[in-house]
Amino acid sequence: MGNELGDKAREEFLSEAQEIIDRLSRDLLLLDATTRVGPPDPDLINGVFRGVHTLKGLCGLFNAMRLSALSHELENTLDDLRLGRTQLSPDLLDQLFRAVELYNRLLASSKEGAGLDEVDEELESFIRELRRRGAPASVSASQSIAYDLDANMLAVLTEYEEHRLRTSIEQGMRLYRVRVAFQLVTIDDQLESLKLQIKPYGEILTYLPTGSGADADSIELEILLASSESVEVLSGALSKLNGVIEEMPRMTATTGPPSTGAPPPSLMSDPLSMHASVAQPTALPARLTLAPHPGVAKSTKTAAPLASKREPTLRSVAQTVRVDIQRLDHLMNLLGELAIVRGGLERVVDQVRAEPALRQLTRDLGRLHHGFDRHLAAMQTAILEVRMVPLGQVFEKLARVARQASREVRKEVNLVITGAETEVDKLIGEELSDPLMHMIRNALDHGIEDGESRERVGKPKAGTIALNAYQKGNQVVVEVEDDGAGIDDRRLVQAAIDNGALSESESNELSERDRLELIFLPGISTRAEAGKLSGRGVGMDVVKTNIGRLGGVVDVHSDLGIGSKFTITLPITLAMISALMVRVSDQTFAVPLASVQEALLIDFSEIRDVEGREIATVRGKSLPLCRLNELFELQRAQHPANGSRLLVVVASAASRRCGFVVDDIEGRQDIVIKSLTGPLRSTSGFAGATELGDQRVALVLDVPMLLEEAMSSVSLSKRSARPHG
Amino acid sequence: MAEKSRAYASLARVTSEEAARSEFLAFRLDEEVYAVEIARIGEILRVPPVTDVPRSPDRIMGVAGVRGRVLTVLDLRRRLGLGQPEPTRHARILVLPWSENESVGLYVDAVLQVYRFAEADIELVAEGLGGDVGDHVIGVARVEGTLVVVIRLEPFLEL
Numbered sequence: 001m002g003n004e005l006g007d008k009a010r011e012e013f014l015s016e017a018q019e020i021i022d023r024l025s026r027d028l029l030l031l032d033a034t035t036r037v038g039p040p041d042p043d044l045i046n047g048v049f050r051g052v053h054t055l056k057g058l059c060g061l062f063n064a065m066r067l068s069a070l071s072h073e074l075e076n077t078l079d080d081l082r083l084g085r086t087q088l089s090p091d092l093l094d095q096l097f098r099a100v101e102l103y104n105r106l107l108a109s110s111k112e113g114a115g116l117d118e119v120d121e122e123l124e125s126f127i128r129e130l131r132r133r134g135a136p137a138s139v140s141a142s143q144s145i146a147y148d149l150d151a152n153m154l155a156v157l158t159e160y161e162e163h164r165l166r167t168s169i170e171q172g173m174r175l176y177r178v179r180v181a182f183q184l185v186t187i188d189d190q191l192e193s194l195k196l197q198i199k200p201y202g203e204i205l206t207y208l209p210t211g212s213g214a215d216a217d218s219i220e221l222e223i224l225l226a227s228s229e230s231v232e233v234l235s236g237a238l239s240k241l242n243g244v245i246e247e248m249p250r251m252t253a254t255t256g257p258p259s260t261g262a263p264p265p266s267l268m269s270d271p272l273s274m275h276a277s278v279a280q281p282t283a284l285p286a287r288l289t290l291a292p293h294p295g296v297a298k299s300t301k302t303a304a305p306l307a308s309k310r311e312p313t314l315r316s317v318a319q320t321v322r323v324d325i326q327r328l329d330h331l332m333n334l335l336g337e338l339a340i341v342r343g344g345l346e347r348v349v350d351q352v353r354a355e356p357a358l359r360q361l362t363r364d365l366g367r368l369h370h371g372f373d374r375h376l377a378a379m380q381t382a383i384l385e386v387r388m389v390p391l392g393q394v395f396e397k398l399a400r401v402a403r404q405a406s407r408e409v410r411k412e413v414n415l416v417i418t419g420a421e422t423e424v425d426k427l428i429g430e431e432l433s434d435p436l437m438h439m440i441r442n443a444l445d446h447g448i449e450d451g452e453s454r455e456r457v458g459k460p461k462a463g464t465i466a467l468n469a470y471q472k473g474n475q476v477v478v479e480v481e482d483d484g485a486g487i488d489d490r491r492l493v494q495a496a497i498d499n500g501a502l503s504e505s506e507s508n509e510l511s512e513r514d515r516l517e518l519i520f521l522p523g524i525s526t527r528a529e530a531g532k533l534s535g536r537g538v539g540m541d542v543v544k545t546n547i548g549r550l551g552g553v554v555d556v557h558s559d560l561g562i563g564s565k566f567t568i569t570l571p572i573t574l575a576m577i578s579a580l581m582v583r584v585s586d587q588t589f590a591v592p593l594a595s596v597q598e599a600l601l602i603d604f605s606e607i608r609d610v611e612g613r614e615i616a617t618v619r620g621k622s623l624p625l626c627r628l629n630e631l632f633e634l635q636r637a638q639h640p641a642n643g644s645r646l647l648v649v650v651a652s653a654a655s656r657r658c659g660f661v662v663d664d665i666e667g668r669q670d671i672v673i674k675s676l677t678g679p680l681r682s683t684s685g686f687a688g689a690t691e692l693g694d695q696r697v698a699l700v701l702d703v704p705m706l707l708e709e710a711m712s713s714v715s716l717s718k719r720s721a722r723p724h725g
Numbered sequence: 726m727a728e729k730s731r732a733y734a735s736l737a738r739v740t741s742e743e744a745a746r747s748e749f750l751a752f753r754l755d756e757e758v759y760a761v762e763i764a765r766i767g768e769i770l771r772v773p774p775v776t777d778v779p780r781s782p783d784r785i786m787g788v789a790g791v792r793g794r795v796l797t798v799l800d801l802r803r804r805l806g807l808g809q810p811e812p813t814r815h816a817r818i819l820v821l822p823w824s825e826n827e828s829v830g831l832y833v834d835a836v837l838q839v840y841r842f843a844e845a846d847i848e849l850v851a852e853g854l855g856g857d858v859g860d861h862v863i864g865v866a867r868v869e870g871t872l873v874v875v876i877r878l879e880p881f882l883e884l
Contacts, residue, residue, distance in 0.1 A: 679829075
């Protein structure tokens with residue numbers, strides 16, 4: 001599609017479309033949340049409509065027919081919705097959410113460029129359903145109370161504004177007219193602040209220039225305001241404005257037109273009426289009678305948020321540039337090169353320093369080197385920052401999943417998100433969404449009880465799943481907490497025994513924490529049958545492994561009857577991790593610190609041989625040992641430095657724990673991991689390599705993989721057939 | 726007009742001859758002379774410290790850090806049944822880009838010289854060496870009594 005526009009333009013289109021769809025999803029979620037407590041926010045509905053409208057234009061431009069067709073139908077439906085021709089039902093919301101899923105799928109296939117000409121069954125049936133919905137509900141009107149509105153004003157109302165006007169009156173709001181003079185230079189800012197001031201009290205329906213009483217530099221606007229507050233309250237709220245507020249006369253109370261008849265405003269001369277959507281003056285009778293429906297005449301307590309009217313359409317608001325993540329990787333690599341140059345420079349500085357005759361030069365060079373150092377560090381920070389995205393991006397997707405899942409299992413659940421602004425590396429964010437999705441599904445399926453059971457034990461009927469994120473030092477913590485039934489650790493233990501993962505006697509030695517940790521074992525479920533959502537073969541073990549791959553760890557806490565909490569701790573950035581540098585034989589290896597529990601010296605007397613495997617006893621617990629030099633088939637170190645003791649680095653991942661025997665620990669270091677390429681891609685046991693300052697390269701251990709290998713009876717190196725050669 | 730088109734014709738002939746003759750870089754592995762097409766070579770490096778990768782196939786010497794990237798270095802000597810003398814000061818790494826983002830290094834004991842071979846100069850393997858050679862050998866060329874084995878690296882890059 002759009003080949004003549006080039007790949008770059010197409011990419012831009014795809015990412016822009018994705019952004020719009022994401023925003024759409026966000027708005028829908030908000031809409032879903034707000035409609036539960038009050039009338040739908042017209043602002044949001046309008047936002048959704050505009051999003052789809054923009055998308056339609058975009059898709060048309062890029063000849064994305066299926067996306068375009070979907071947008072077109074949706075636009076019609078949403079237009080009916082925002083003009084009050086249809087009501088927002090849970091059913092319709094469901095359909096809108098389905099549209100988002102559909103958008104995402106279509107967009108994904110557009111990305112691959114696959115099946116563009118085929119008829120998409122799902123799309124076709126979805127569009128048919130949307131059309132079937134069609135028939136708008138008529139707006140009821142009775143004659144009890146009426147407002148006498150200036151025909152000139154009514155004449156310029158857009159259909160949307162007219163709808164808002166009707167709705168406001170139906171909700172029993174009072175109408176006010178506010179006249180305010182604005183300075184032309186600052187009118188945009190002033191209007192914005194006015195909107196903010198009014199927002200808590202009511203909704204601005206429309207505004208028009210009066211054309212009177214203004215000098216050359218200012219303009220007087222007449223603002224039509226709907227509010228349930230009294231004129232005194234509004235005057236107080238808007239005291240700073242120097243405006244005149246008056247309540248619109250009601251027909252039943254007074255007769256005759258309002259005394260301050262505004263002169264006919266001309267659409268063309270009004271810069272503010274240049275609305276993005278076509279503002280067609282509707283032919284209306286000179287006096288329109290608008291009245292609330294008797295049934296809904298009670299005033300709404302929550303003030304309706306105002307409908308934002310003017311959007312800057314030509315100037316893009318966001319000062320952002322989209323960048324391919326690979327380019328950032330490239331920058332990171334360049335930075336790595338600079339770091340190596342710095343290392344070389346340092347050695348030269350040291351050499352020069354040794355020359356007494358060059359003292360002055362040494363000082364200068366030292367200063368330059370120091371400056372270089374500082375700027376390099378600043379640059380590294382800056383590049384890492386560029387890669388950061390707020391976790392909110394991930395959480396939004398999850399909110400959608402949670403909503404859908406809660407409907408599937410018919411459990412009422414509130415997803416409470418905090419810390420959405422917490423930032424992580426883009427790649428971590430992407431990789432995190434699947435594990436989090438599993439955890440939320442688990443919480444819904446296994447954690448949260450059904451409404452009746454909850455009420456029996458005195459919990460609120462709707463369950464709560466909290467998704468909290470916050471930064472903690474150099475790490476980011478993400479918590480998934482539910483107020484469900486908690487995890488029954490006895491059933492976990494039983495399941496583990498049934499599964500053969502644990503013997504009866506072993507099970508008696510487990511601490512409470514250990515018992516809960518069993519949830520991370522593969523194939524463990526406390527359910528006899530798989531749930532509707534989870535229990536589809538992907539368990540917590542996969543979650544733990546995936547998070548481990550990101551250098552993170554998962555912990556679980558649970559109180560029976562009260563709820564469970566999973567805590568994920570992640571490094572903020574993938575690009576740079578902390579590692580423990582260890583030596584085995586003559587080689588240096590990096591062990592990601594995230595998977596290191598501790599380093600120990602273990603006396604030979606503490607080690608026994610069990611079926612050909614060395615097991616140490618540490619603080620009363622068994623720790624299987626693994627000699628890295630044997631695993632890697634390296635020469636044994638010439639002079640074991642530690643005498644009668646072994647130096648052991650205890651590593652853990654996904655509930656596996658093992659002590660790796662090393663010859664020496666060289667220290668801690670922040671490293672940049674580079675992946676192994678070419679024929680080395682298939683070499684197991686290494687997550688990549690990293691450059692040390694002195695031009696040497698150290699391999700980074702893939703701890704989860706090595707643990708698996710060390711713990712399984714047959715070593716992987718023997719199992720995997722070596723490539724010839 | 727006629728003159729001009731004749732000129733173009735002769736130009737075309739030269740270009741096609743150019744194309745038929747390719748440049749090859751000859752290098753030494755142990756005592757044998759091999760060559761790869763120069764167009765394939767990105768750069769030639771002095772041998773940096775190479776880190777051994779445990780459990781890697783034996784055609785792999787290890788990994789080396791080259792300007793911010795980790796380069797996989799091949800050492801084909803064992804695979805080709807050759808001796809493996811210690812690197813001297815002549816030893817080099819040929820860097821051969823093989824995809825957009827990846828390169829592979831080839832260890833050689835010494836870089837010798839550049840040859841220009843026409844296609845006809847390279848005897849196809851089947852005639853020159855008999856059938857029993859790997860698919861890495863494109864052919865052999867005889868230059869001043871020396872046998873130069875022209876190879877390609879793809880077979881060694883497979884996993």
